[in-house]
């Protein structure tokens with residue numbers, strides 16, 4: 277078996293090869309039970325393909341409700357309860373078939389059940405393929421605050437099959453694209469230039485592969501997010517605050533929609549504090565604005581966003597720490613930004 281991407285403790289393997297690898301793992305590992313974690317959509321759209329690609333028998337299906345609003349402790353309680361009542365023990369395996377909500381939450385319940393059981397991710401959204409399912413971060417939201425509770429816990433394997441994207445709604449594909457684009461911005465000019473000139477976005481094997489490589493290389497350098505891994509949060513300080521603010525409201529945004537606003541604002545801040553090139557800032561704004569709908573943010577909401585920054589997971593000693601860029605591929609870490617400049621950056625997005 278040749279591995280597509282090696283993440284040291286586990287492998288990321290594409291399509292049929294990945295499913296064969298999964299069959300072998302299950303055959304050779306003597307698991308007491310294999311739980312297949314789906315949500316209502318992946319049960320409908322992805323389960324059939326998954327079952328056809330594997331020869332796994334006697335799977336126990338465990339289902340959670342789709343959506344970020346369900347990535348919480350109540351869903352975990354139901355999942356632990358299900359696993360327990362179906363006879364799960366320390367030698368059980370959880371396979372997560374779904375987007376980032378399923379892989380984050382499924383990874384979290386696996387990492388804590390009986391102090392940790394094996395799990396495998398089979399991402400079915402672009403976002404979970406290039407980002408959420410790799411890197412070993414698991415977690416859930418706490419109230420409206422994103423990813424506040426979680427663990428570092430590696431999967432045994434990640435299987436990436438772009439076939440699943442055929443049923444994914446276009447806006448969800450676009451949501452994942454924000455992370456593909458962010459990876460290019462923190463990586464190098466070649467990848468960035470390739471993307472920024474595109475009017476039509478494609479989500480082929482190569483684009484996905486290159487994007488995972490960026491994340492994987494960074495995680496290999498700094499798994500616990502002491503330094504380099506923080507760069508993966510580019511656009512996310514402001515992006516997460518916006519996503520949290522509108523969660524459970526009629527202005528609810530997809531993760532990537534919020535992150536694209538975060539990228540524009542934080543690139544503006546980068547241009548003011550670290551001379552990020554103006555011409556690239558302008559192309560980034562116009563590229564992202566051509567893909568995502570414009571979100572209206574009023575004066576009051578701007579202050580709410582600033583307030584929510586207090587809860588960002590990169591904060592320490594009461595300070596909000598931003599990742600900024602001197603240029604494409606040149607991150608600077610743990611920078612504090614004056615409140616007025618944050619306000620100005622959101623106004624730049626709105627202009």
Ligand SMILES: NC(=O)c1ccc[n+]([C@@H]2O[C@H](COP(=O)([O-])OP(=O)(O)OC[C@H]3O[C@@H](n4cnc5c(N)ncnc54)[C@H](O)[C@@H]3O)[C@@H](O)[C@H]2O)c1
Nearest residue numbers: 317321342375376377400401403404407408413440443444
């Ligand atoms: N752990 C990490 O490192 C990491 C990194 C980035 C993002 N995340 C997390 O990922 C989550 C977002 O993930 P997401 O964008 O995949 O959202 P998601 O899991 O909510 O999936 C989006 C929607 O698409 C549906 N769906 C999934 N696959 C489908 C398919 N193939 N066909 C049709 N419908 C399908 C889902 O049911 C859901 O309704 C956020 O919670 C974010 O915090 C985690």
